[in-house]
Amino acid sequence: MPGQVLRRGDLSAAGQVAALAARHAEDSDAHRTLSPEVIEELIRVGFCRHFVPRRWGGVAGTFTELLAATATVGAGCTSAAWCASLAAGAGRLGAFLPEDGQRELWGEGPDALVVAGLTPTGTASEVPGGWLVRGEWRYVSGVESSDWAFVCGPGPESGQGPMFFLVPRADYRVLDTWFPTGMRGTGSNTVVVDGAFVPRHRAFLRESMWRGHSVGSTARCHTVPLRVASGLLFAAPALGAARGAIAAWSARLGGTRDPASGDRAAGHRDLAWAVGMADAAGLLLQRAAQVADQPSVTPLEAVRNPMDCALAVEHLVNAVQRLFRAAGTSGQFAGEPLQRFWRDVHFLASHAALRLGTASEPYGRQLAQTARGKAGGPDEAGGG
Known part of the structure; x- marks a missing residue:
């Protein structure tokens, strides 16, 4: 409702953020970063604190809630939704820090804006007390507005896996390197760290995150x-x-402007087809979110979830x-929302986490193994 005061941590207010982000979307695209007003509202409604442990004032929320709120924002601006979702995800990394690291990150409140460089491209040299x-x-979304950054690097000890290191804003700089064709408003620039000291309580093994070995929290999101x-x-x-593209197309059919062909029946068919594909994708993602929120998952569910996400995005692109x-x-002129959504979904779909070929092979392998087990045949692990 107009004039409603947003309560901190209330993701149900995501619709208001979507409206604000939509008004700024063209400028965000042109300037290659979100406006400060949009960033503030994303923080205000609770994206940063969504996965912060409750003992630090956070929500320790669900993936189902985050999916709904992110999709709502995305109907107004894909870049704003991306930054919101990744801010929640980067904040979640803090739950894997030692207790003193969590205190340094959230001791003054759960709304610190954290970003993450996920690829282990840096280096860490062990020194007394830390590294x-x-x-x-590269490609660190929302970094200009960040308070902290998790950066990943090879573990300094032989045989040790990669580690995440938490670095405060004063210890890194940002290179303006983000000149893409889509998702331009994410401001996914390059973080540079020039020999910052990171104490032991601000680091953890990446393996802990992969396995869900959090520190001090038993919430399922951790x-x-x-x-x-x-x-x-x-x-x-x-x-x-x-959904934003569907809304833009519906406005064309509603009389503000005609579809290109002038054939309203064809426009209705296109609308119905697009809505059906988006609905199917939404159901896949809802199932994946519900699985992520379950107390435990089966081996089949564990590999089906990446497949569901990649297949959903394939449907959404189509x-x-x-x-x-x-x-x-x-529809292709600058300033038309439809062309911006088109650029954004194609760019987004290229992300490594959403590649259908990569996600489908483990799922197919597990399906075959499960079928063999039900039939009483040899399983793949046995080699027979």
Whole structure:
């Protein structure tokens, strides 16, 4: 409702954020970053605190709630939804820090804006009390407005897996390197750390996150294995983008402007097809979110979730593509929401976590293994 005061941590107010983000979407696209007003509202309604443990004032919320809120924001601006979802996901990493690290991150409140460089491209040299970290991490969304950054690097000890290091804003700089064709408003620039000291309480092994070995929290959002949940963070904005494209197309059919062909019946068919594809994708993502929120998952569910997310995004790309092509020349002008959603979903779908070929093979393998087990045949692990 207009004039309603947003309560901190209330993701149910995501619709108001969507309206604000939509008003700023063209400027965000042009300037390659979200406006400060949009960032503030994303924080205000609770995206940053959504996965923060309750003992630090957070919500320790569900993936189902985050999916719904992110998709709502995405209908107004895909870039805003992406930054919102990834801010929640990066904040979740804090639950794997030692207790003193969590206190430093959230001791003054749960709304710190955390970003993450997920690829282990940096280096860490062990020194008394911690590590000296240096390196560059590309494609860090929302970094200009961040308070902290998790950066990943190879473990300094032989045989040790990669580690995440939490670095305060004063210890990293940002290179303006984000010049993409889609998702332009995410401001996914490059983080540079020039030899920052990171104490031991601000680091953890990446394996802990993969396995869901959090510190001091038994909430499911902290104990769920990463592969069960990570695809949702990246797929949810695409669901919103498709809904935004459908709304833009519906406005054309509603009389404000005609579809390119002038054939309303064809426009209705395109609309019905796109809505059906988006609805199917939404159901896949809802199932994946419900699985991520369960107390435990089966081996089949664990590999089905990445598949569900990748397949959902495939459907969403096809839905937007159908409408964009049907819009003709008029839909391709700068400032038209439809062309922005089209650029965004195609760009988003290229993310490594959403590649259908990568996700489908483990799922197919597990399906075959499960079928053999039910039939009493040899399982794959036995080699027979």
